[in-house]
Amino acid sequence: MSRTPHLRAAVVGTGHRAQLFTRALAARPGHRVAALCDTSPTRMAFHNRLLAEAGEPAAVQGEPDHFARLLAEEDIDEVVVTTVDAAHDRYIVPALRAGCRVVTEKPMTVDADRCARILDTVRATGNSLTVAFNYRFNPVHEKVRALLADGAVGEILSVHFEWLLDTRHGADYFRRWHREKRHSGGLMVHKASHHFDLVNWWLADEPQEVFGYGRLGFYGPEAGARHGLRRDYTRAHGADPAADDPFALDLAADDTLRSLYLDAERDDGYLRDRNVFDGPVTIEDDMALVVRHARGATMTYHLTAYSPWEGYRVMFNGSGGRLELEVEESGWQEPRTRITSASGALHGDTAADHAGGARLTLRPLWQPPVDVPLVTAHEAHGGGDPRMLDALFGPVDPGAGPAGEDTGAATHPTATERDGALALGVGIAANRCFETGRPVRVRDLIPGAW
Numbered sequence: 098m099s100r101t102p103h104l105r106a107a108v109v110g111t112g113h114r115a116q117l118f119t120r121a122l123a124a125r126p127g128h129r130v131a132a133l134c135d136t137s138p139t140r141m142a143f144h145n146r147l148l149a150e151a152g153e154p155a156a157v158q159g160e161p162d163h164f165a166r167l168l169a170e171e172d173i174d175e176v177v178v179t180t181v182d183a184a185h186d187r188y189i190v191p192a193l194r195a196g197c198r199v200v201t202e203k204p205m206t207v208d209a210d211r212c213a214r215i216l217d218t219v220r221a222t223g224n225s226l227t228v229a230f231n232y233r234f235n236p237v238h239e240k241v242r243a244l245l246a247d248g249a250v251g252e253i254l255s256v257h258f259e260w261l262l263d264t265r266h267g268a269d270y271f272r273r274w275h276r277e278k279r280h281s282g283g284l285m286v287h288k289a290s291h292h293f294d295l296v297n298w299w300l301a302d303e304p305q306e307v308f309g310y311g312r313l314g315f316y317g318p319e320a321g322a323r324h325g326l327r328r329d330y331t332r333a334h335g336a337d338p339a340a341d342d343p344f345a346l347d348l349a350a351d352d353t354l355r356s357l358y359l360d361a362e363r364d365d366g367y368l369r370d371r372n373v374f375d376g377p378v379t380i381e382d383d384m385a386l387v388v389r390h391a392r393g394a395t396m397t398y399h400l401t402a403y404s405p406w407e408g409y410r411v412m413f414n415g416s417g418g419r420l421e422l423e424v425e426e427s428g429w430q431e432p433r434t435r436i437t438s439a440s441g442a443l444h445g446d447t448a449a450d451h452a453g454g455a456r457l458t459l460r461p462l463w464q465p466p467v468d469v470p471l472v473t474a475h476e477a478h479g480g481g482d483p484r485m486l487d488a489l490f491g492p493v494d495p496g497a498g499p500a501g502e503d504t505g506a507a508t509h510p511t512a513t514e515r516d517g518a519l520a521l522g523v524g525i526a527a528n529r530c531f532e533t534g535r536p537v538r539v540r541d542l543i544p545g546a547w
Contacts, residue, residue: 115144125491232481
């Protein structure tokens with residue numbers, strides 16, 4: 098461990114999401130961002146400006162090829178991994194071997210082989226790995242878990258879960274690296290791992306078998322042409338056909354996006370503003386699953402990435418009644434000409450345009466329905482981000498107590514590497530189903546989780 102008063106942290110991958118962790122560590126006593134690691138010096142310089150704004154010293158900027166040496170030379174105690182999903186294991190494994198505490202953004206990784214490598218390393222080293230499933234910390238989700246754990250609907254027999262991504266947030270996965278399954282694992286891994294982890298956590302159960310279908314029916318060149326939505330450009334910046342395209346992202350119009358991506362293109366050539374109706378796109382945008390859990394409950398799940406509104410519905414059917422949650426993150430989207438800000442393209446940092454409400458209804462057998470009181474927020478992933486950060490790194494003000502309101506749920510519902518593997522297992526099983534048209538046993542893909 099470090100001999101300084103601070104735990105020395107390394108943030109690996111310095112894109113948009115990493116700002117949350119850089120700022121959080123800089124604000125918390127007992128932590129210091131000592132190192133940054135990325136393919137882009139421009140992005141790392143942006144994060145060093147964030148540290149300067151927080152009154153913190155600049156962090157050393159390291160290259161990915163020398164990551165293990167960086168950990169040793171900078172005496173790193175804790176590592177936060179926020180890279181492209183397919184690269185997570187590249188940093189998790191050496192950090193665990195170096196004795197560091199590791200926090201990784203979800204998903205833990207993107208396929209079975211990488212998952213096995215991570216699980217084997219955790220067992221061999223005995224070191225700590227936490228997956229940043231921030232939706233566990235959303236007070237609404239904690240309320241759901243508390244009700245189910247208290248037996249509000251009796252034995253849970255089935256779950257229906259529908260998640261809708263609108264044509265701003267959903268489209269953003271098709272502008273960036275997520276559009277290629279080799280980088281992200283597709284939306285069943287990158288996005289839906291949130292949802293699968295929630296269901297595993299809500300049910301206190303494990304997924305056993307998955308069957309489903311997925312297709313690319315809205316985005317991509319063929320579907321875009323078929324629906325009359327395609328414009329002829331590769332990336333939006335500098336492209337005249339993008340000027341009146343409501344699906345285009347204007348990187349130059351937002352200071353953060355310009356600094357992190359447009360200015361950084363000279364470093365690694367990464368384009369953040371690809372045309373969602375231009376190739377290559379190798380992920381699906383419409384996916385339907387049936388998942389069977391160990392104690393017998395089944396889940397029907399549908400993810401739509403091109404909806405006019407954003408939000409989700411989840412219903413639990415039990416031996417004593419039914420619990421229904423509906424959350425409307427955005428009721429509709431205006432057809433603005435080009436998206437010109439990070440808040441317009443990304444989700445969770447700020448409240449979306451036309452944000453709606455949340456409603457939780459308990460319907461016991463033989464009794465009138467009951468509307469359950471909720472504390473809701475639409476920014477910071479429903480209030481989950483600050484609560485997660487407090488659980489991971491301690492509160493900004495240790496005397497102030499935890500962020501948010503106590504819902505009676507677990508105080509620190511942090512996700513372990515096994516939780517990460519079980520959520521990933523549903524996603525990679527879904528991907529296998531899309532290829533074969535046959536049901537897949539999760540245990541067959543990730544035996545190391547049992």
